[in-house]
Amino acid sequence: MSCPCGCGDSITLSLQAIHKPHWSLSQTESLRPTLYPSVWRDVGCFSHFWVRDGRVFWCADTGFPPVRSRF
Template sequence: MNIFKRLWRRIFPRRPDLELSFVEGDTPPENLSPGHLVVAKEGDELWAAALLCPCGCGERIELALIDAANTKWHLVSKDRLSPTLHPSVWRKTGCRSHFWVRSGKIVWCAE
């Protein structure tokens, strides 16, 4: 990366698309705000993550994080502004969005 890009990013850091927050319990709250990834946890055990679809359709997306789930996602985050989820999120119905959450940013998958 050239020196000007590094300097620009240091002066004007990119804001995340998603900010991470935690709630106590085994279910994320019903009311979600755009731009937030809410994780339900009990003690150190993560149960589920929820967010509003980033395409703008307003649909709620809930992802299992608990080990006992057949289909589960893994959450990695060094701070509340850089959550990463894997594998990708692919809505099979509705808007059919397909995206990754990488370091707090939404990365859309090409069809």
């Protein structure tokens, strides 16, 4: 998918449970996509967002790199 921020980057997400991290994609009754969990890009624009019922919901920490766990 294209990054919804408009930066022009492509985002590739794994839907396979054997991969970590992985996402679940479903359709609502209105046939719009819902993606779980949120997407937080760790390169480029650092967009952080949810996709629910075909709409993008931005998280307040968009634009900041995710904190990487040391464990």
